[in-house]
Amino acid sequence: MEASSNANDFIGIAIAAYGIEADEIELAVMRAAHEMFWPPILELLDLDNSEAPVEPTPDLSRAPEER
Amino acid sequence: MNEALDLSLREQTRAIAAGETDAGELLEATLRRIEERNPTLNAVVETFPERSREMLAAAPQGPLHGVPVVIKDEWPLPWRAQRFGAADMLADSAPGESGPYRALRDAGAVIVGVGNMHELGASSTGNVSVYGPARNPWSTERCPGGSSSGPASAVAARLVAGAVGADGIGSIRYPAAYCGLTGLKPTFGRSAMAGHHMAEVSSTIVSGPLCADAADCRLLASVLYGEELRGGEVQGLRIGVIRDEVSEDVAPAVREACEAAVEDLRRETGGEVREIELPELAAATLATVLIANGESLNNVTRERLNHLDPELSPLGRGLLKYRILLPAAATVKSAQLRAIARRRLAAVFADVDVIAWPTVPAVAPPLEAPLVELPSGTLTADQANVRGGALANLTGIPAVSVPVGNSQGLPIALQLQGAWGRDELLLDAAEVLERANGRRWVDALPPLAADVLEA
Numbered sequence: 001m002e003a004s005s006n007a008n009d010f011i012g013i014a015i016a017a018y019g020i021e022a023d024e025i026e027l028a029v030m031r032a033a034h035e036m037f038w039p040p041i042l043e044l045l046d047l048d049n050s051e052a053p054v055e056p057t058p059d060l061s062r063a064p065e066e067r
Numbered sequence: 068m069n070e071a072l073d074l075s076l077r078e079q080t081r082a083i084a085a086g087e088t089d090a091g092e093l094l095e096a097t098l099r100r101i102e103e104r105n106p107t108l109n110a111v112v113e114t115f116p117e118r119s120r121e122m123l124a125a126a127p128q129g130p131l132h133g134v135p136v137v138i139k140d141e142w143p144l145p146w147r148a149q150r151f152g153a154a155d156m157l158a159d160s161a162p163g164e165s166g167p168y169r170a171l172r173d174a175g176a177v178i179v180g181v182g183n184m185h186e187l188g189a190s191s192t193g194n195v196s197v198y199g200p201a202r203n204p205w206s207t208e209r210c211p212g213g214s215s216s217g218p219a220s221a222v223a224a225r226l227v228a229g230a231v232g233a234d235g236i237g238s239i240r241y242p243a244a245y246c247g248l249t250g251l252k253p254t255f256g257r258s259a260m261a262g263h264h265m266a267e268v269s270s271t272i273v274s275g276p277l278c279a280d281a282a283d284c285r286l287l288a289s290v291l292y293g294e295e296l297r298g299g300e301v302q303g304l305r306i307g308v309i310r311d312e313v314s315e316d317v318a319p320a321v322r323e324a325c326e327a328a329v330e331d332l333r334r335e336t337g338g339e340v341r342e343i344e345l346p347e348l349a350a351a352t353l354a355t356v357l358i359a360n361g362e363s364l365n366n367v368t369r370e371r372l373n374h375l376d377p378e379l380s381p382l383g384r385g386l387l388k389y390r391i392l393l394p395a396a397a398t399v400k401s402a403q404l405r406a407i408a409r410r411r412l413a414a415v416f417a418d419v420d421v422i423a424w425p426t427v428p429a430v431a432p433p434l435e436a437p438l439v440e441l442p443s444g445t446l447t448a449d450q451a452n453v454r455g456g457a458l459a460n461l462t463g464i465p466a467v468s469v470p471v472g473n474s475q476g477l478p479i480a481l482q483l484q485g486a487w488g489r490d491e492l493l494l495d496a497a498e499v500l501e502r503a504n505g506r507r508w509v510d511a512l513p514p515l516a517a518d519v520l521e522a
Contacts, residue, residue, distance in 0.1 A: 018369060020372055026385040030389040030392075041357075041394070055409065062463075
């Protein structure tokens with residue numbers, strides 16, 4: 001999905017699907033946010049992390065345990 | 068008494084303990100100074116003189132006995148619920164004894180006011196708040212940084228010598244950088260968090276100190292950690308630098324000052340500078356935002372979003388409603404990125420002691436239009452700042468922002484990040500930097516404070 005061309009469609013469909021009500025200003029903010037966030041989110045989703053280690057409940061107060 | 072007001076946190080503590088300064092007089096003088104200077108700054112959104120006097124009357128002989136401090140509007144107090152800078156914080160809020168409150172009380176400190184913050188903690192600028200924006204004492208038309216905008220503005224203007232903030236994605240370090248302060252983001256889990264409305268769900272937020280210099284941060288952090296952060300000599304410091312947008316897509320004056328500071332640190336410690344690689348940094352930055360987003364929307368329902376307080380800013384309302392649309396799959400990927408970034412950092416910290424890059428890539432932008440000019444073009448301050456601030460929150464490592472220069476009359480800051488639990492080393496290194504430049508930047512006063520002192 002290309003954010004810049006489809007932001008209007010996406011936001012309209014998404015808020016209808018979720019039952020979210022939004023006024024015109026809120027919709028404008030949502031469209032702008034979508035254009036900013038969606039392309040890098042797509043890149044993130046495309047990353048191949050299949051070899052990535054898993055930390056199901058990481059202890060963020062210390063380094064990851066050696067594997 | 069004005070002389071005591073302008074002392075450092077540790078000097079105030081020492082003067083009170085030595086009987087040279089009366090804590091009651093210091094409290095009253097602090098309240099008067101807030102009355103005088105705060106209307107220009109909007110740094111402190113509420114004072115409660117009787118509560119403060121009661122705290123002082125009951126204050127134990129702790130490490131901060133009798134010293135006035137400000138606490139961010141993110142922490143409940145027994146007499147006041149936090150508002151999170153917002154008309155609607157989408158979570159229960161009630162008066163209570165938060166962890167930072169207890170730590171300050173038990174150390175003998177006197178909470179003299181609540182610091183402003185960016186609405187819902189959602190920006191690095193501090194330009195939106197239910198109370199109106201806090202202002203930067205270095206230029207009141209500039210952003211003070213966020214989300215701990217009020218604590219930073221209050222300390223920079225010498226309303227108080229120390230303040231407690233919170234850092235979920237850079238929210239202590241950004242305002243410290245914009246306001247010319249030292250700000251410490253602790254290792255995750257080391258500082259008091261009880262009573263925060265997201266304490267049970269957040270994996271990024273920590274409490275931490277904002278003070279003029281590293282020694283004051285060490286004192287206040289020791290109280291928040293519940294353990295003394297001992298100082299030590301730094302020799303042979305291995306400083307990691309990265310050739311990436313976080314250190315290169317930076318305003319020229321910021322780059323120059325930060326590179327000079329890294330060289331100062333290397334020279335003063337007899338250390339070395341090593342280039343490191345963090346290939347996941349950009350993706351990890353987005354991952355931090357997505358994880359924090361998911362955690363902040365915990366238990367937020369459609370009905371709740373459809374009945375937001377109309378006093379919440381339009382930007383805040385729109386972003387909240389957009390954020391709930393983000394796909395869960397992206398959050399799962401973000402958790403994987405977190406694991407990758409943590410392992411990468413564990414390997415990097417086998418080779419270096421600290422990682423250094425600019426805290427923020429440009430000086431404080433205008434309040435009315437928080438945009439920054441970088442070599443790559445014009446970005447919102449948030450887009451630019453998150454590049455350098457997110458990694459520590461994603462992975463749990465500590466980080467400190469240290470003032471290292473000034474451009475256009477506005478502070479420049481270097482960020483040092485260390486391995487998990489090496490908070491003390493970061494403060495030691497920050498003190499080395501202060502000595503290297505003759506304390507030029509940590510002792511610098513903004514015009515608002517300096518003019519009054521000279522008058």
